[in-house]
Amino acid sequence: MQLKPKNTESAPADEGIEKVNTRAVVKEISMKVLFAVAAALFVVAVLTICIYLLVDAIPTIGEIGFVKFLTDDRWLIRSERFGIGSLVVGTALSTIGALVVGVPIGLMTATFMAFYCPKWLYRVLKPLTNILAGIPSIVYGFFGLTVIVPLSRDLVGGGGLNLLTTSIVLGIMILPTIISISENSLRAVPKPFYEGAVALGATKERAIFRTMFPAASSGVLTAIILGMGRAIGETAAITLICGNIDQIPGSLADPFITLASAIASGMGYASTTNLERPALIAVAAVLLIIILLITTVVMLLKKKKY
Amino acid sequence: MKKIIMAIASTVLACGIGFAAVGCSDSGDISVYNRESGSGTRDAFLELLGIEEADLNTGVAQLSSTSAVIQGVAGDEKAIGYASLGSVDQTVKALSVDGVAPTEETVADGSYKIARPFELMYDETELADNDLLAEFVEYLKSAEAQEIIAEEGYVSVVENAPAYTAPEGTLSVTEITATGSTSVGPLMTVLADDFASLVGQDVQVTVSGGGSGQGISDANEGNSDIGMASKEVVDGTDITNDNVTIYQLCADGIAVIVNTANPATDITLDNLKKIYTDKSLNWSDIGVEFSE
Numbered sequence: 001m002q003l004k005p006k007n008t009e010s011a012p013a014d015e016g017i018e019k020v021n022t023r024a025v026v027k028e029i030s031m032k033v034l035f036a037v038a039a040a041l042f043v044v045a046v047l048t049i050c051i052y053l054l055v056d057a058i059p060t061i062g063e064i065g066f067v068k069f070l071t072d073d074r075w076l077i078r079s080e081r082f083g084i085g086s087l088v089v090g091t092a093l094s095t096i097g098a099l100v101v102g103v104p105i106g107l108m109t110a111t112f113m114a115f116y117c118p119k120w121l122y123r124v125l126k127p128l129t130n131i132l133a134g135i136p137s138i139v140y141g142f143f144g145l146t147v148i149v150p151l152s153r154d155l156v157g158g159g160g161l162n163l164l165t166t167s168i169v170l171g172i173m174i175l176p177t178i179i180s181i182s183e184n185s186l187r188a189v190p191k192p193f194y195e196g197a198v199a200l201g202a203t204k205e206r207a208i209f210r211t212m213f214p215a216a217s218s219g220v221l222t223a224i225i226l227g228m229g230r231a232i233g234e235t236a237a238i239t240l241i242c243g244n245i246d247q248i249p250g251s252l253a254d255p256f257i258t259l260a261s262a263i264a265s266g267m268g269y270a271s272t273t274n275l276e277r278p279a280l281i282a283v284a285a286v287l288l289i290i291i292l293l294i295t296t297v298v299m300l301l302k303k304k305k306y
Numbered sequence: 307m308k309k310i311i312m313a314i315a316s317t318v319l320a321c322g323i324g325f326a327a328v329g330c331s332d333s334g335d336i337s338v339y340n341r342e343s344g345s346g347t348r349d350a351f352l353e354l355l356g357i358e359e360a361d362l363n364t365g366v367a368q369l370s371s372t373s374a375v376i377q378g379v380a381g382d383e384k385a386i387g388y389a390s391l392g393s394v395d396q397t398v399k400a401l402s403v404d405g406v407a408p409t410e411e412t413v414a415d416g417s418y419k420i421a422r423p424f425e426l427m428y429d430e431t432e433l434a435d436n437d438l439l440a441e442f443v444e445y446l447k448s449a450e451a452q453e454i455i456a457e458e459g460y461v462s463v464v465e466n467a468p469a470y471t472a473p474e475g476t477l478s479v480t481e482i483t484a485t486g487s488t489s490v491g492p493l494m495t496v497l498a499d500d501f502a503s504l505v506g507q508d509v510q511v512t513v514s515g516g517g518s519g520q521g522i523s524d525a526n527e528g529n530s531d532i533g534m535a536s537k538e539v540v541d542g543t544d545i546t547n548d549n550v551t552i553y554q555l556c557a558d559g560i561a562v563i564v565n566t567a568n569p570a571t572d573i574t575l576d577n578l579k580k581i582y583t584d585k586s587l588n589w590s591d592i593g594v595e596f597s598e
Contacts, residue, residue, distance in 0.1 A: 159366030
């Protein structure tokens, strides 16, 4: 490599430039190829997961029976009752519960951080949300098991492993997602929006909730939907605190089961020789489809400005 | 937009609280704890009680480990659950079944009704090549191992076991794996530690979980050196690999556990079956009165 520059120096000037140019072009092309390969690998990984899951799942669902698979509310691996009705309802209810807990707190915190927070406090709060986002979910599960479960047992009775407990823990888990994304989108709204509202006589609160929030609505919605995605796919924490009962919960005090927790608690036992393992893969495929739908919605929302 | 979201949110919350207040009334006050579908302990318990899985009162929780069930029952006054006799500790109370207390003697002589075998599966043809596996199997059949089995609260099924002698030469294999039942796992870990100290060489038996089903399939497919199962393993149906030998390590009683605040000391097999099939049952229905 070191010899080459000497050669170019001894050669006539424009020939040297040409050589340097070709070397730069080669370098550029090789880097382009490298980046393309990296991108291709990632695309291949995503496609492999999707295709593998769907290809494996479709025959299994066919064998179980599509309608039975979706509507049967008993999930008994050992008795070969593979109905994901209670799993889907459980996932939906726990997600709604998480949103009920997480969205108001998250949005109000984001408002506080974007508009009311003194600088010194912001320097504390911002890292705190990052820490909250970084805590492994199993730790949330233990927190739920040792702190929230006894509370909920006192509050609504029963075993404490129920919809209420899960909603609270999940609500806390989705906070960092909701806070950071909605705060960023609130901050991205141009200042004149706010100033204009105040100049027209609006109070600070009015300016924030009537001007800034509508302007940042797509970002706020993205935050909520991403939080929803996290709640739907959450596994480790939920498996510890939902109770894993394959029933549609009739109240907040009832235990339930989600798609993800059914996979997690069944995987250790499921036999590959019959429908047990394939059924779990089919559940994983359903989970994947739900998450893909949510990601699509987020992509559509992102087209807006803030 | 915000107002609509908040309105929906508060409606859902209100409905939820309303449900919570009403919904509790249709089930009894017994907090029934189960293991999850597929667990060896659950399979054994249901089979021994003669309960179909679809009829099972799934209760308040189906937990994925023995310790989680014990922890759950320990923290819930109205709870009932089941766990391996060997893993039951002071935090919960084990009930007598039909007047027979769950002890080693009653499990060994068969008078305690809810008992099951701990089975190990290994490839017979591997023993020639894998000297560590051969040595460990020899140890498992020895008097030293039986002593540990008894110490851990399980029931030895080997009579007049010979004393274990450490190998003369250095073993060529230094690590073997045992996978499967999480009920057998804790006992195997203790046995493996004792074995390592007796051999006096740098060898290791790695014990990991996965459940009885995993243990059986690992043994069939040769994924691990020893498969562990906490239920009866049938040669020919469960074990399809002809080279695999089944060895019963010991017997284990499944203890019926309740909270220490529960005044009951005995339960009939019939009542136990009722509790695990009928959701509406209260403790008072089977004659257990809590002092409030």
